[in-house]
Amino acid sequence: MANFTSGRRNPHYLVGIEKDPGRILEPIVGYASEPLLSLEEACEPLLPIVVNLSAYIRIAKEESKDPADDLTHDESAAIRLYTFEWDSNDPCASLYLRLNAILKQPDRTQLRPWFRYLKLLFTALAKLPPTPGKIVWRGVHTDRSNAYPQGAEATWWGFSSCTTSLSVLESDLYLGKVGTRTLFSIETLNGRTIRNHSHFPTEDEILLLPGTHFEVLSHLNPATDLFIVHLKQKQPRHELLEPPFEACTTRFLTQPKNNTSYFPYSVTTGDLNGDNITDLAVANYGSNTVSIFLGNGNGTFQTQVTYQTGNSPASVTTDDFNGDNITDLAVANYGSNTVSIFLGNGNGTFQSQVTYKTGDSPISVTTGDFNADNRTDLAVANYYDNTVSILVSNGNGTFQSQVTYETGNYPAYVTTGDFNGDKITDLAVANNGNNSVSILLCNGDGIFQSQVTYKTGNSPFSVTAGDFNDDKRTDLAVANYGSNTVSIFLGNGNGTFQRQVTYKTGNSPISVTTGDFNADNRTDLAVANYYDNTISILVSNGNRTFQSQITSKSGINPNSITTGDFNGDNITDLTVANYGSNTVSIFLGNGNGTFQSQVTYGTGNYPTFVTTGDFNDDKRTDLAVANGGTNTVSIFLGNGNGTFQSQVAYGTENYPVSVATGDFNGDNRTDLAVANSATDTVSILLGNGDGTFQRQVAYGTENFPFSVTTGDFNGDNITDLTIANYGSNTVSILLGNVNGTFQSQITSKSGNNPNSVTTGDFNDDNITDLAVANYGSNTVSIFLGNGNGTFQSQVTCRTGNYPYFVTTGDFNGDNITDLAVANYGDNSVSILLCNGDGTFQGQVPYGTGNSPFSITTGDFNGDNRTDLGVANNGDNTVSILVGRGDGTFSSQVALETGSNPVSVTRGDFSGDGRNNLAVADNGDNSVVIFLGTCV
Secondary structure: OOOOOOOOHHHHHHOOOOOOOOOOOOOOHHHHHHOOOOOOHHHHHHHOOOOOOHHHHHHHHHOOOOOOOOOOOHHHHHHHHHHHOOOOOOOOOHHHHHHHHHHOOOOHHHHHHHHHHHHHHHHHHHOEOOOOOOOEEEEOOOOOHOOOOOEEEEOOOEEEEEEEEEEHHOOOOOOOOOOOEEEEEEEEOOEEEEEHHOOOOOOOOEEEOEEEEEEEEEEEEOOHHHHHHHEEEOOOOOOOOOOOOHHHHHHHHHOOOOOOOOEEEEEEEEEEOOEEEEEEEEOOOOOOOOEEEEEOOOOEEEEOOEOOEEEEEEEEEEEEEOOEEEEEEEEEEEEEEEEHHHHHHEOEEEOOOEEEEEEEEEEEEEEEEEOOOOOOOEEEEEOOOOOEEEEEEEEEEEEOOEEEOOOEEEEEEEEEEEEEEEEEEEEEEEEEEEEEEEEEEEEEOEEEOEEEEEOOOOOEEEEEEEEEOOOOEOOOOEEEEOOHHHHEEEEEEEEEEEEEEEEEOOOOOOEEEEEEEEEEEEOOEEEEEOOOEEEEEEEEEEEEEEOEEEEEOEOOOOOEEEEEEEEEEOOOEEEEEEEEEOOOEEEEEEOOOOOOEEEEHHHHHHEEEEEEEEOOOOOOOEEEEEEEEOOOEEEEEEOOOOOOOOOEEEEEEEEEEEEEEEEOOOOOEEEEEEEOOOOOEEEEEEEEOOEEEEEEEEEEEOOEEEEEEEEEEOOOOEEEEEEOOOOEEEEEEEEEEEEEEEEEEEEEEEEEEEEEEEEEEEEEEEEEEEEEEEEEEEEEEEEEEEEEEEEOEEEEEEOOOOOEEEEEEEEOOOOOEEEEEEEEOEEEEEEEEHHHHEEEEEEEEEEOHHHHHEEEEEEEEEEEEOOEEEEOOOEEEEEEEOOOOOOOEOOOEEEEEEEEEEEEEEEEEEEEEEEEEEEEEEEEOEEEEEEEEOO
16 A cells, blocks of 8 residues: 655755766657556556556545646656555656666566656646756756766766755755755756655656656856756757647746846846946856946846856956046956956946856956056956966056966956055955855055965955955955855955954845945845845844855845845845746845845846946946856946846856946946856956947966955056866965956965955055955965065965855944955855954954855945945845944845845945945846845
8 A cells, every 4th residue: 555754855856967978878658659548557568567556656646636737647657656655665666767777778568557647647748847947956866967077968868856956955855065966057948847746746847758858058166065057948959858749849848938148146246337326247148248237327228138148157256447537347256267357438338248268167257457557457267277376457448468377276266455554455255065165365566465365254256345344454255165164364564464253144045245234334244045036134243253144035046146226215225146946136224224125127047146336437336147058248328217227248258256347448438347157257448438348358267266356456556357266275366457458367375166366455555455264174264465466475365154245344343344254155244354464353243145146235225334235046035234343243134136136236226325236136037126125
């Protein structure tokens, strides 16, 4: 007799992973000519094959009365029968195991007894709506990554049960969080949601059909025992699965014919058309574009305009790269190992991209003047090289070839700050692979000292800088993707940092940024939580601590978060790139640490990073979003009232994951640097000053550049670049030339998997230093700058688990740059108060939403204290943590964003002098705007 236990473990997620996905089998054909029968009749040939089948058929029919989705009683029961786990001493007795074993056999004659059941089952599944663009997960208790080399194609011949929730798969019932594991992140075309017809109705199970064909987009190795393979379903060259009836072909097999941008991965802000209104730029990972949303000045945005980027743009930032006072874009192209530079035309449009080579898989890009030439340089985090690339600006929108610096393992984000008080821009890199942040101090000549690493939380994915305890020293905040925390590293002012203090975030914090969200003049944190589709706000207490997170709903898989004033009310707003829903969310700040409900703008595919800038010289904040899925940077020109114009996308190289802004060619126009993680390049896009950008120029980085930022690393007043190279555990320094070009990279060793880098003066020497979030070593690396473009060796500070993003701010009012780190792994933001000598105090964590992905800083409540905005990728929220001005923060306030927010930035989008937020929502390919309404 069949025996069932309600709500028990669904066994399907962990079985049936193809051991040889490249093998070629005969198509699955022949069953469609069978008659459509009752379940009992369809299963009659299987009675000798599957034990106790009659009992399970009877129960399936009993549980399938009044079926949903216009299915017949027998059709619904056919699906339910597949989901049953047989109560038997034979571990292979279940029907689904028997069927999948046969589907994977070369001898197709063994399928004949199953034809009648397949006819009924496939007819039922064909009636369910497909799931185009849906991100689903599947896993196995072994390392299967070598069977899926990047760029290869694979076929799964059996049915594949997947979940939409990574947290479900990582629970102790399934894979757990320890031991050797392979996670498959899958972009689906025609999976079927079977929840209404499953024996496990509480789980959002997606069933992939036999013969599902994939392209292997990328690999991640965020921990020594964790392997992540990113698959994208594609149309096979030949039919692998016969449709059950002629009229169902389109719904059953073909991909959606939607040519909009996909998977926004990063969002940033800037004034892209010179109207003094904050606009948005969104990097669309899935469509290799950058979307431009021009702000209307009232918290809304115009329709996006997209620009082609390199492959898989993952980060976008704004700055003036050619000295024309027009905002340009830089996009990190994860898939083509380049950074794309889009020179702005000043009217919200951009010239075609010019790309520069980076390291392997650039995932984050930022700007700074690394050689003191008053030119904007680029720094790019190369995810698979474990380096940061520095591209020194020539001042005319071009950059010199990259110079790389070692980071930790898998640098996922790079940011800038002066960590040792020498007035020289340094780098901080979040190393995803060894749970650390790397600090690379700049010598002021474009050269950086070797990294110093600090332990973070698990899988740090983002790092940002700020003064969290108001001591005038630069601190760090690191998003720990793997521990759902943000680590705070208080800077000692000499390039070193204190031990991390962690704060709870949402699920899988992937991006963190700073801002004053409650107008108390304290630096708060905002974190994007990738897997609970929320953002966490952690308000600073001003004493290096933060209040508990407040979460808001975002789009699906928020991947990047940044700040801006989108409606001109002088209140800090947030914008989040929602990777899973192809949107950017705008959260208008109320000025008291809370935000209005999000407003979303469509981006390119897979927005991975968002940043702000003025791209058209209208004194309004615009946005730049790196679109990893479309290899573009999206430019959203702000209207000055909190709204944005429609995006304009510029091409980058492959899979841009981070973008930074700067003036790379000395034309006083904002340019862009984009870390292209899949092609190991940084793309330079020189701004034309009118909101448009020139074609990208790519510079090489090291492996997997994950984060890029700018600074003047050699004291030549030319903007340089630093890049966190996730794949090579290095930070690259690219010194800028006066004409907008960059020199070859110089690399410094960071922690493991640096995935975020930022700059600041951490030792009060007026030389730019670096802070790097090391995702793989749970540290932030501090690199003190030497002022000549080189950096001292890293000193590391502990963060929370998987620091994903690091940014800077003065969180305790001591005029020293502190750090805030989004800890993806423990749902927290770590605050590291700087001592003013390049060292930092131990982190203080504050809770965010799930999986904080990105963090930005600003004053969101008008108290003149730095607050934080955090994009929480795991719960679709942005967390606002109001700073108290003493280095502490209040508990987060969560605002809902779109799906999977991945990047957040701040700006004044409505022209009211208040900080607003723009959030890149990776899950719905959009940017969401949050406008502040109170002073």
